[in-house]
Amino acid sequence: MQKKLTHIGEILESVLAGLRPAKDTEMTRIWSxxxxxxxxxxxxxxxxxxxxxxxxxxxxxxSAWLQHLTFMKQQMMQDINKALQNDLVKEIRFKIASLHN
Structure with missing residues (x-):
């Protein structure tokens, strides 16, 4: 008998559901x-x-990307909310940081 694999996103979503407001847990979909x-x-x-x-x-x-994206912030929020099929993001803040943690 084979065990069904569970995606880590499903596990995180169920764990976070008890800890955070529903809109915050729904937002975890943004990573995928x-x-x-x-x-x-x-x-x-x-x-x-x-x-x-x-x-x-x-x-x-x-910093060059940060400046560029600052001008695109409104469009990015629209695109993100469209992908999420919900108006969850009302503000975006950009921060320079390593992308390879």
């Missing part, structure tokens, strides 16, 4: 949707890092 939501080019230079109180913190590879 990130390249689709923002496009391959941007996803190579960024990664979602945290979400709290409708604000998404995004780590960015360098």
């Amino acid at each position: 949707l990130w390249p689709q939501a923002v496009g391959e080019t941007i996803s190579r230079e960024t990664k979602p890092a945290a979400f709290r109180n409708s604000t998404l913190i995004v780590h960015v590879s360098c």
Whole structure:
């Protein structure tokens, strides 16, 4: 008899459901949707890092990308919310950080 494998995202979602508000746990989907939501080019230079109180913190590879993305913030929020099929992200804050933790 084979055991059914469970995706880590499902496990995290169920654990977080008891600890965080529903919209925060729903937001965990952004990690798997990130390249689709923002496009391959941007996803190579960024990664979602945290979400709290409708604000998404995004780590960015360098200051040039941070400046570029600041101008694209409104469109990014629309694209992310569209990918999530829910208006969860009301604000994005960019932070320069290592993308290879």
